[in-house]
Amino acid sequence: MIKNIVSKFIEKKQLIQPDDKVLVALSGGADSVALLHILISLNYKCEAAHCNFKLREKESDRDEEFVRQLCKSLNIPLHVIHFDTIEYAAEKKISIEMAARELRYEWFANVKQECGAAVIAIAHHQDDSVETILLNLIRGTGINGLLGIRPLNGDIVRPLLGISRNEIIQYLEEEKIDYITDSTNLSDAYTRNKIRLKIIPEMQKINPSVRYSILSTADHLQDTALIYNAWVTEAKKRVLTKDGIRIENLLKEASPKTLLFDILYPLGFNSTQLDDIFQSFAGQPGKQFISSTGHRVVKDRTILLIDNTSDANANTPPFELQMEKMPYSSSFVIPRDKDTACFDADKITQPLTTRKWKHGDSFVPFGMKSRKLLSNYMTDRKFSLIAKENQWVLCSGDDIVWLIGERTDNRFRVDDDTKEVLVIHILPI
CATH class of the missing domain: 3.30.465 (Uridine Diphospho-n-acetylenolpyruvylglucosamine Reductase; domain 3)
Known part of the structure; x- marks a missing residue:
């Protein structure tokens, strides 16, 4: 029964084509184990990918060993990676949950390309979608956050969204298929687990069919979201x-x-x-x-x-400077675009350096004879606050020769006495 539901769901949503190779995200839990077995039974060519996040000490290694033995018994190629999730989260200043999500999806994409898979199959099911809607509602969300988990998102497919957690467990028991349980799923230390273990059971006391009601509401919002998103797309172009x-x-x-x-x-x-x-x-x-x-x-x-x-706060400029010298003649035409600057090479002291501008900096704007504070120049030119913060200067010794991308210093200009021109181009990185 469950195989037919998944097969029809895949066909209806056009998730996977018959000849596609599928990379299955395999944790060892009930949902991912069921997904792998079902896809194999439906004759899809599968490979598996397992992430060891090193968050549950011996239990993480137990999960990895289980997955290795499962794939060996099914003769399925397995890809495994170990992550220092805690260190990554600290570096990025994000939660452990978000760190694990970023790490696994980036790695899945790399493995998919390496093994030639067409899609990455994730074992999210109906209950996950309900929990996601409630989680978004608690945190605050717009209409798109009330639609639940999408069955197709780029090359990510979720074939089990048409079935519940209970149906998955029943299938595994009927087929006598082993799986493992993540101990953190039984703890209410995580927000999603609190929703699963405490909030939804309380809601079911009011409405035993609350899961169906939530998913049904999400389905009704789909068409509304299409209209809303079309308006947003056009409105963004205007603002x-x-x-x-x-x-x-x-x-x-x-x-x-x-x-x-x-x-x-x-x-x-x-x-x-x-x-x-x-x-x-x-x-x-x-x-x-x-x-x-x-x-x-x-x-x-x-x-x-x-x-x-x-x-x-970046200390490295978001561009590179390409420099070249050339003889000067009367036929030389100075480019007028702001990404190119020309100087009398003999007036420049090498090496040239770049840095962010600072208060007190001044230069002689091209075409003028007296110094002007950079802060005053940018105010007169109506620079935004962020544009001011992100403005870089090119220096020859202690002198600013170019407010990069904006204006050169008149003291270093090309004139009738120039013998050699230094041409500098801004190259985006």
């Missing part, structure tokens, strides 16, 4: 610039707060922050908001600037 959100255009939209949510929520801003950001439109420029993922929003004069705080 977004390369720097951020044009405030005036946003406020002209039918539902500006909703659109603001859809743009900023995926960047880690919570509902309270989004309310504060919206209120900041009426205030003075300069107010900043930092999200849980390190993204930053700065209220400027007419634009809500968006960047990543790591960009502002």
Whole structure:
């Protein structure tokens, strides 16, 4: 019975084609073991991938050994990797759960390419989708967060979303197939487990069919989401610039707060922050908001600037400079694009260095005779707050010769006495 449900679900959702090789994410738990057995029984060519996150000491090694023996008995190729998940989470300043998610999906993608698989099969089922909806609702979400887990997301497929956890266990017992239980699934230390072990049972006291009701609501929202997402896509084109959100255009939209949510929520801003950001439109420029993922929003004069705080703190420029010298003649034409600068090579002291500008810096803007503070120059040129933070300068000794990508220093210009020209191009990394 369960095989037919999965087969029809795969066919209906067009998850896997008959000749596709499938890479199965295999933890050793009931759901992933059932997925592997079902796909094999449906004649799909499978390989398995197992992550040892080193989070449960001997139990993690037990899981790995179980998976190795299972794949050996099924004659299935197995790929295994060990992760130092705790160290990765500390480096990235993210939760253990998020660290494990990032590590495994990046590795799955690499293994898929190496083994020539068409898709990566993940063993999420109906109950996982219900828990995801409730988790998103508790944390705060938009309409897309209420749709549950998608059966198809790029090359990620979830063939078991049409069946419940109980049906999976029943199938394994009927087929006398062994699996292992992750002890953390029985603990309410994790938010998702609290939902599974405490919240849903309480909801079932009110409505025994609450799982079905939640999934049914998610299905009804699918068409609504299609209309909503089409509007968001078009609205984003009207309000977004390369720097951020044009405030005036946003406020002209039918539902500006909703659109603001859809743009900023995926960047880690919570509902309270989004309310504060919206209120900041009426205030003075300069107010900043930092999200849980390190993204930053700065209220400027007419634009809500968006960047990543790591960009502002970067010590390495996001570009390379290509330099070449050439003889100067009257036929030489100085390029007018801001990604190229030309200097009298004899006026330059090597080596040239790059750095972020700092307060007190000054230069002689091209075409002028007197010095000007960089801070005043950028204010006059209406640089945004983020653009100021991310501005780099090119130095010859202690002198700034180029406000990179903006304007050169007049003292180093090419003139009638120039014999050799130094041409510098900005190359993006």
